[in-house]
Amino acid sequence: MSKRKENLLGIAMVMPSFISLLILVIWPVMISIKESFMNGEGQFSFENYIYVFTEPMMLNNIKHTVVVTLISCIIVLFISYFIAIYLRFTSSKIANFIRKTYFIPMFVPGIIAIYGFINTYRDNGWIARLIGQENLPVLMYDIKGVVMMNMWFNIPFTTMLLVSALSAIPDSVIESAKDVGATKLKIFWKFIFPLSYKTMLVATTFLFMGIVGSFTAPFLVDSNAPQMLGVSMQQHFSVYHEFGQASSIAVIMFIMSAGIGYLYIHSMMKEEK
Amino acid sequence: MDIQLDVKNLTHVFKTGEGIRDINFQIKQGELLTLLGPSGCGKTTILRSVGGFIQNQQGKIIVGQEDITSLSPEKRPTAMVFQSYNLWPHMTVFDNLAFSMKLKKMSKDHINERVQWALRLIRLENTAKKYPSELSGGQQQRIALARALLLNPKVLLLDEPFSALDAKLRYELREELREIQSKENLTMLFVTHDQEEALSISDRIIVMNKGDIEQMDSPRSIYNEPNTLFVAKFIGKMNFIEIPIADHKASIGNNMYHFSHTNSSKLTAAIRPEDITIQEGKGDWLASIKKIMILGHYAEVTLETEDGILKTFVEKRKLESLHVHDQVSILLQDVRFFEGNDWIKYIKKEELPTCITV
Ligand SMILES: Nc1ncnc2c1ncn2[C@@H]1O[C@H](COP(=O)(O)OP(=O)(O)OP(=O)(O)O)[C@@H](O)[C@H]1O
Ligand SMILES: [Mg+2]
Numbered sequence: 001m002s003k004r005k006e007n008l009l010g011i012a013m014v015m016p017s018f019i020s021l022l023i024l025v026i027w028p029v030m031i032s033i034k035e036s037f038m039n040g041e042g043q044f045s046f047e048n049y050i051y052v053f054t055e056p057m058m059l060n061n062i063k064h065t066v067v068v069t070l071i072s073c074i075i076v077l078f079i080s081y082f083i084a085i086y087l088r089f090t091s092s093k094i095a096n097f098i099r100k101t102y103f104i105p106m107f108v109p110g111i112i113a114i115y116g117f118i119n120t121y122r123d124n125g126w127i128a129r130l131i132g133q134e135n136l137p138v139l140m141y142d143i144k145g146v147v148m149m150n151m152w153f154n155i156p157f158t159t160m161l162l163v164s165a166l167s168a169i170p171d172s173v174i175e176s177a178k179d180v181g182a183t184k185l186k187i188f189w190k191f192i193f194p195l196s197y198k199t200m201l202v203a204t205t206f207l208f209m210g211i212v213g214s215f216t217a218p219f220l221v222d223s224n225a226p227q228m229l230g231v232s233m234q235q236h237f238s239v240y241h242e243f244g245q246a247s248s249i250a251v252i253m254f255i256m257s258a259g260i261g262y263l264y265i266h267s268m269m270k271e272e273k
Numbered sequence: 274m275d276i277q278l279d280v281k282n283l284t285h286v287f288k289t290g291e292g293i294r295d296i297n298f299q300i301k302q303g304e305l306l307t308l309l310g311p312s313g314c315g316k317t318t319i320l321r322s323v324g325g326f327i328q329n330q331q332g333k334i335i336v337g338q339e340d341i342t343s344l345s346p347e348k349r350p351t352a353m354v355f356q357s358y359n360l361w362p363h364m365t366v367f368d369n370l371a372f373s374m375k376l377k378k379m380s381k382d383h384i385n386e387r388v389q390w391a392l393r394l395i396r397l398e399n400t401a402k403k404y405p406s407e408l409s410g411g412q413q414q415r416i417a418l419a420r421a422l423l424l425n426p427k428v429l430l431l432d433e434p435f436s437a438l439d440a441k442l443r444y445e446l447r448e449e450l451r452e453i454q455s456k457e458n459l460t461m462l463f464v465t466h467d468q469e470e471a472l473s474i475s476d477r478i479i480v481m482n483k484g485d486i487e488q489m490d491s492p493r494s495i496y497n498e499p500n501t502l503f504v505a506k507f508i509g510k511m512n513f514i515e516i517p518i519a520d521h522k523a524s525i526g527n528n529m530y531h532f533s534h535t536n537s538s539k540l541t542a543a544i545r546p547e548d549i550t551i552q553e554g555k556g557d558w559l560a561s562i563k564k565i566m567i568l569g570h571y572a573e574v575t576l577e578t579e580d581g582i583l584k585t586f587v588e589k590r591k592l593e594s595l596h597v598h599d600q601v602s603i604l605l606q607d608v609r610f611f612e613g614n615d616w617i618k619y620i621k622k623e624e625l626p627t628c629i630t631v
Binding site: 172180182186 | 324346347348351356357359361372373
């Protein structure tokens with residue numbers, strides 16, 4: 001086969017997937033981006049972006065999104081890393097029990113988990129009835145509720161990632177560190193952390209992207225104002241029918257995720273060198 | 274000479290019932306003692322006990338004058354080279370070597386000097402900036418050895434450090450280790466399941482079986498005078514023949530061996546291939562040649578006798594007069610008898626009047 005024919009064959013083989021990608025993803029994305037730069041009369045304008053970045057409600061929403069995402073990420077990472085370390089270095093009955101059960105939340109359909117959560121924690125739910133309504137802090141329709149929901153959804157998977165990273169550290173690495181005189185604290189900072197932080201980065205990326213664009217949990221559990229951007233976008237789209245504004249919110253969410261994605265790839269490339 | 278390591282009544286039985294039971298041994302200053310035995314016999318368990326990675330159920334471990342039984346690994350004056358994955362993958366060779374000294378807050382100059390010294394000793398001066406993944410397996414194991422040496426351990430523990438390497442490299446590193454050991458006058462406890470490795474580098478060998486010590490002796494005694502059938506089977510090549518015993522007497526060919534007392538009706542005779550000589554004329558025993566296999570400058574000859582099959586080695590020069598199916602007479606220099614697993618000494622060897630000639 002000539003070089004040319006080979007090239008053509010190669011192109012022909014990737015065509016089907018490329019075309020479906022084009023029709024299902026790239027094209028709608030392009031349209032949204034275009035729409036975000038158009039005013040009501042269909043002319044080019046920055047109107048939608050000016051709205052998003054000047055309207056106090058929208059600014060609050062952006063701030064709220066960032067705050068919820070960061071708090072959730074930090075709490076989830078912290079708890080997951082703690083569980084993973086515990087599971088890696090303990091072999092008690094309790095540890096074995098946790099090892100077998102910690103990922104169960106992943107098998108519970110999200111919507112069921114959310115309604116279960118609402119029934120348990122709302123101001124006249126199970127807990128309130130048990131300990132008295134006045135003793136239960138406000139969790140529902142509040143930032144605390146969303147963060148708790150994000151923990152439920154994200155801790156199992158993040159823990160799984162970190163457990164596998166930590167179990168990839170051979171015992172002899174840690175034992176030889178002990179052998180040369182390293183204390184527990186030194187072992188953590190000089191060995192365990194450096195050998196698992198790459199996976200932490202991967203986990204952070206997944207977490208951030210997942211939480212920034214989340215919809216169901218914030219829609220059902222979060223306060224009405226401020227809202228997270230996913231909820232706000234949906235409202236602009238199907239309640240206010242402001243397609244341009246909805247599109248510009250989508251673009252902003254995309255840029256946030258892309259930014260984190262860039263940081264991730266950048267740090268990975270630096271490691272490679 | 275001074276006793277550097279003293280292990281007393283060491284016992285550690287795992288939940289599975291396997292482990293080590295009542296282990297006792299001592300290593301002198303500057304001595305290389307090898308733990309030898311098949312896989313799963315407890316070698317690593319002993320080594321890890323001495324290193325402090327296992328909290329023993331019973332026993333005492335004394336280094337020099339100090340009882341270290343209850344010390345944690347980081348406080349013990351021992352250093353260990355592990356069976357595999359020795360180096361810290363996220364640190365350069367320099368950092369791997371310097372880490373312990375940084376912990377002790379030594380000066381930069383001193384650390385540099387010591388690292389250079391260690392790298393020269395293992396002849397890898399140019400690797401300081403490399404990461405472990407950029408080194409070959411043999412180089413990594415040498416760095417691991419250097420890292421252990423830099424701790425100035427009172428006892429150096431090595432757990433099959435070369436088992437993952439190919440035969441030639443293993444041979445070279447073995448030589449190198451022995452050289453470093455005698456140069457630095459190191460006290461070493463070395464673990465291997467390779468009997469050739471054990472015989473070639475050790476001052477003394479402990480042969481282990483299922484958590485017990487079978488024999489502790491110099492390589493020469495272990496080879497020439499195995500105390501148990503297990504050791505005889507495990508070390509070197511050996512012919513085994515079952516022979517009946519009657520009236521405290523057993524015969525091989527026209528040799529009659531007398532024993533002071535025996536309990537069983539059968540003994541196992543163990544004969545090294547090199548203790549069998551094929552000759553013309555008068556001999557101890559009659560045999561026919563079954564097979565001749567050339568193995569370079571010598572050949573392995575398989576002989577069939579009325580009591581069983583024997584193998585021996587014959588030099589190339591002497592091979593010309595031998596042919597398959599030939600009847601030959603053989604001479605036995607040394608025979609060792611075992612009753613069950615235990616060596617049993619004969620008190621008298623008597624030549625029977627029936628003369629064997631070919
Ligand atoms: N942590 C453990 N828990 C339960 N059993 C163990 C444990 N470690 C070792 N054993 C058992 O104890 C026995 C001795 O193990 P050990 O590692 O000392 O063998 P070894 O002589 O070093 O073998 P190898 O040559 O294969 O390294 C084995 O039968 C093993 O199955
Ligand atoms: Mg072992």
